[in-house]
Amino acid sequence: MxxxxxxxxxxxxxxxxxxxxxxxxxxxxxxxxxxxxxxxxxxxxxxxxxxxxxxxxxxxxxxxxxxxxxxxxxxxxxxxxxxxxxxxxxxxxxxxxxxxxxxxxxxxxxxxxxxxxxxxxxxxxxxxxxxxxxxxxxxxxxxTRSVLKLSTVDWLAVGEMARGIATGYRVEFFPGGPPDDLIEAYAVAKAAVREAENADLDLRPSSYDPQRLRDSLTCLHKRGMKPYIVLAIHEKTGAVAGLTEVVVPAHHPTRADQYDTIVVPDHRGYGIDRAIKSRMLFELRSAEPKLTDVQTWNALDNEPMLKVNAELGFQPDREWYxxxxxxxxxxxxxxxxx
Ligand SMILES: CC(C)(COP(=O)(O)OP(=O)(O)OC[C@H]1O[C@@H](n2cnc3c(N)ncnc32)[C@H](O)[C@@H]1OP(=O)(O)O)[C@@H](O)C(=O)NCCC(=O)NCCS
Missing domain, CATH: 3.40.630.30 (Gcn5-related N-acetyltransferase (GNAT))
Structure with a gap:
């Protein structure tokens, strides 16, 4: 029935x-x-x-x-x-x-x-x-979904990647979500990338204005999903040049979901992608001791990001449609x- x-x-x-x-x-x-x-x-x-x-x-x-x-x-x-x-x-x-x-x-x-x-x-x-x-x-x-087993990570190499960012940027970690004074700059970065690469069907809620972003963080918390954010800030302008978002869901706390990683087009080529993702791995390792792996999803044509994921040790696992x-x-x- x-x-x-x-x-x-x-x-x-x-x-x-x-x-x-x-x-x-x-x-x-x-x-x-x-x-x-x-x-x-x-x-x-x-x-x-x-x-x-x-x-x-x-x-x-x-x-x-x-x-x-x-x-x-x-x-x-x-x-x-x-x-x-x-x-x-x-x-x-x-x-x-x-x-x-x-x-x-x-x-x-x-x-x-x-x-x-x-x-x-x-x-x-x-x-x-x-x-x-x-x-x-x-x-x-x-x-393509890829999975990184933390037990296979070469932490020394990942440490090098975390430090390999051009001068003029600083990388910061925010457990729980970006602070309110960075929400505006955060939304601008998301919107800039979205405009450049609009491709999927918008089946997952995503947020490009500050209020929606706040609502989306509140909703994540209520659904039992703990967000972690790493940002690359362009020091001269205060702009968010890159960001990576990970969620650790209460329903599978051993596996984190790496949602969105973006580098704003004007800031590409400065080592930001590698630096923010590797910093995130270090932070997760200490903040979430139960974590054993991280999964992420990438478009097949997103070669630069797939390359960085491969360097970090992510292994492609299944297609997702x-x-x-x-x-x-x-x-x-x-x-x-x-
Ligand atoms: C997809 C799913 C919902 C189908 O459920 P179901 O009750 O078996 O589907 P139905 O009996 O209504 O199938 C209807 C038609 O779909 C097609 N179909 C369904 N399963 C199929 C299979 N394994 N192989 C080929 N055709 C299939 C057939 O045409 C079928 O008609 P038929 O049985 O007369 O040939 C079920 O397999 C499922 O729950 N999958 C997991 C979905 C999910 O959310 N997963 C998330 C974690 S992976």
Whole structure:
């Protein structure tokens, strides 16, 4: 049975059941990834940025112990002019049409809410690729995920890289997020790079104005994701010349996510990328003793950044895709009566 579900008010037993299903999915599809640890799934699902809404459904089944188990889940995050879907089904009940049913429910609501575009992030080498392609989703953007095992890091070499920045820049570390007096300069740097390289579908919330940036940091904290920032400041102007952002999520505290690393075009060629990423590794090593690895995502054509990641010891692991579909056409495919 599929029913609408509110993570904010759901009984704890349902959150636990969903966590079990999510971990069964991870073990089946991404066995090399850390499992989700309990405690923050409710917050992770419930918190959104101002102006965004997440609507969720679950599929439940009687379980062996006489209770019910949540064996499938879909949610759509309505953000800007696109609905972003997350969908998973327990490996033991796959290929029985459940995902099809869950997706049809979410897409119907997305349509009713007036959205005409829908997107989804899909991990390469998993059954989700065939599932979405069979429904006519188009692959719009490809990234490579790379993973760095901290046990393999050559700390002496990384120390050299951290120091190899041109004069005129200083590098600073900010656990928790950039301080308020740097938020403006931080947003300017993000906007400058975004303008130069607009490519993906905007499925992940990103922030280019100071207030949105503040909101996004608040939202990260509430979702149980601890941000760490390293900035390169151009001393003469006070401009943020480069930044790198890492998040350590409460749901997998052994693996950090390196989100965004940017060097503003005017400041490229001064060793900033290497310096900020290597400084970040040193800071993480002392701030997060449980951390064993860091993962990051890069566009295939971003050769300079891939080169620096390789020097640091990141190993490419999987492709990561963004797929998109037109809502009315998808709805018709999911339910030909519409
Ligand atoms: C993708 C996923 C949702 C599909 O769930 P499902 O309930 O098995 O899907 P359905 O039974 O509704 O499949 C519908 C159609 O999709 C296609 N499909 C689904 N799985 C497929 C597979 N493994 N191989 C080929 N086609 C597949 C088929 O066309 C299928 O129709 P058919 O069974 O009549 O041939 C499920 O595999 C899943 O949960 N994957 C993990 C997704 C995720 O979020 N992962 C995040 C961490 S990796």
């Amino acid at each position: 599929v029913r609408e579900w509110d993570s904010r008010t759901a009984p704890s037993a349902e959150i636990e059941s969903l966590l079990d299903t999510l971990n069964a999915v991870l073990a089946a599809d991404l066995p090399e990834d850390p499992l989700w640890q309990g405690g923050s799934l409710r917050e992770y699902q419930s918190e959104t940025m101002p102006g965004e809404r997440r609507i969720s459904w679950v599929a439940e089944e009687p379980s062996a112990d006489g209770n019910t188990a949540l064996v499938g889940h879909v949610n759509v995050l309505l953000l800007g002019d696109i609905g972003v879907v997350e969908l998973f089904v327990h490996p033991e009940v796959r290929r029985s049409g459940l995902a099809h049913q869950l997706l049809a429910t979410a897409v119907r609501r997305t349509y009713d809410e007036g959205f005409s575009a829908i997107g989804v992030e899909v991990v390469g080498g998993t059954p989700a690729v065939k599932f979405y392609e069979s429904l006519g989703f188009e692959r719009e953007y490809v990234e 963004e797929y998109g579909a037109d809502v009315p056409a998808l709805l018709h495919r999911l339910d030909p009566k519409t």
